[in-house]
Amino acid sequence: MQALLRKTIKSLSPFHFSAAVILFKRFYFLPATTLLGVCLQVTKLWGGRFQKDTAGLVDDFHSSISFDQRLYRYDIRGSQAHARMLARQGIIAPEEAEQIVSGLEEILADIEAGRVQFSVEAEDIHMNIEQLLTRRIGPAGKKLHTARSRNDQVALDVRLYLKDEIDQVTGLLEQLQKTLLDLAEEHLDTVMPGYTHLQRAQPVTLAHHFMAYVQMFARDVERLRDCRRRTDVLPLGAGALAGTTFPVDPAYVAEQLGFAAVAENSLDAVSDRDFMVEFVAAAALIMVHLSRFCEEIILWSSAEFAFVELDDAFSTGSSMMPQKKNPDVAELSRGKAGRVFGHLMGLLTMLKGLPLAYNKDMQEDKEALFDTVDTVKKCLTVFTPMVATMKIRRENMARAARGGFTNATDLADYLVGRGVPFREAHAMVGRLVYYCLEQGKSLEELTLDEFRQFAPAVGDDVYRAIDIRQCVAKRRVLGGPAPEAVREAIARARERLQNQ
Structure with missing residues (x-):
């Protein structure tokens, strides 16, 4: 049935096409999504130079609609702004621009209502x-x-999306x-060991630890x-690579779409993906920071550390x-x-050997970008409530801070x-630590005489000096x-967030 429809539709004018849709719908009871899908599976917009249809395998290989359809809203916004500019510049009639803008608005409503079935044969969201x-x-x-070209069109869509x-x-x-700032305020006095080489080093507070991640x-x-x-630059007007002979007004389009600047070189405008690489690089660092935090939470929630217990809602069990x-x-x-x-390495590798300007290789940028966006957003969305709801084992943290000679540096000071x-x-404190290890004692448990065997300058105020909370x-x-x-750091961080 769809093959018959496609064959018939190819020969119809737009007027007769509309009538045919009504007839097919009435007599064959076809759903709207099938009709719209068939509508899109008719001709390729670049097909004039070609004498035969593209092989089906190539259609599948070449098409990006399976992933770039998420750009539909941005493509429609860009096209509406472009149509208004064309009319303003006298390139098309005002009534034609009105038809385009309202038609695109209807299509947007249909897409969001699930009434459009996109076609692989039409290649991408633009076509x-x-x-x-x-x-x-x-x-x-x-x-x-x-x-315009699809080259500057896709660059526009991705910039709007990003x-x-x-x-x-x-x-x-x-x-x-x-x-994290709320948690830090709650745990200003929660003492825990700080680590280097994953060995207990010096005492800190949990608030201080949280604030390290606030900085990251x-x-x-x-x-x-x-x-x-750098993403906020309008590329539309660059055409395929060399601009256009029409008297376009990119500044007007930029004003409509909220761009701060217009690209100054048409070759660069369609071939630039630096902004994508920058975003994915920034996202990679976000994931580094999340991953480091997650590693600590995994350690802290183990029985060996027992510093925290994750809420049941953010934990899972074993099938065995x-x-x-x-x-x-x-x-x-x-x-x-x-x-x-x-994805970062993939983007860099894809771009590194491309001559100017656009190359089809650049279609590979979007899946990497989209998955990066999705991954980072999902991780942040679930990580925040996981941290907010975990139970802090204050006594276990304090006990660990008192072990491992974390006050040894304070004794040296x-x-x-x-x-x-x-x-x-x-050197004196190093020998004292070795002595404590042999005797099974902590520094706080040594007598003054024991201290003075290794450090004659020790006075009776030493015990206050090496008290963990005093440290x-x-x-x-x-x-x-x-x-x-830390309280001052929290105040500065809150002020920074408020002023952003």
Whole structure:
């Protein structure tokens, strides 16, 4: 039936086409999606030079509609702005522009209502929409593509899409920062061990630890905002590569679509994908930061650490072992970082050997970009409530901070304060630690006589100097873990978020 429809439709004028659709629908009871799908499977807009149909295998291989259909809203917005500009410049009649704009509005409504079936034969979202428009409004639809190419059209669509997605990812990052700031305020006095080489090093607070990630995600936001500035450039008007002979007004189109600038070189406008690479690179760093955080949460939720317990709503179990509570959300986020890194390498490799201007290789950019956007958004969306709902085991953290001689550096600093050169103080404390290991004691458990065997300068105030909470409280420098320093850092971070 569809083959018969296609054969018949090819010979029809737009007027007779409309009548045929009504007849087929009435007598064959075909659903709207089938009719619209058949409408789009008729002719290729570039087919004039060709004498035979494209092989079916090539249609499938060549087509991008399976993934670029998500650009439909941006393609329609861009086409409406382009039509208005063509009319304003006297290139098409105002009534033709009105037909195009209203026809595209109807198509947008049909797509969003699920009444359009896109066609592989029409290749991409641009040609699908244009063919549907022409079938719907007649000859005026054929004038829409005047003074543009699919090369500058797709560049426009992707830039519009990415600006919106950057704003959404930025919003998710800001929400995560706010969640971490709330947690930091709650845990200003929650002492835990800081680590180097995954060995206990010095005491910090959980608030200080959370604030480290606030800084990372703040840099991610800065990178995204910077990337958005370079994405916010209108390429429409560049044509296929050499502009157009028509008196177009790109500045007017940019004003309609909210672009801050217009591309200054037509070759670069259609071949530039730097903004995509920048976004995926920024996304890769977001995933690095999420993955590092997830690694810590996975460790912290293990019985060996027992620093946190994840909420049941953000954990899973085992099909075999009934006792298990697995941090799958954190593990999946950690694992998904790899696919974003792969997309970055894929984009760089795809671009590195391309001569100017457009090449079909560049169709490979969109799946990498779309999957990166989807992956980052999904991870951020689930990560934030997972962190917000996890239970903090304060006592276990404090107990770990008191072990591992995390106050050894403070003892060395104490000796320096009593006139001992740092290198000598370092050696004295090293010998004290070795002695403690042999005796099964902590530094706090040593007597004054034991201290003085290795460090004669020790006074009876040493116990206050090496108290874990005092070790943290004394580090009041900018960026330090002392509660007052962290409280100031939280205030600065909140002010930054408020002013963005």
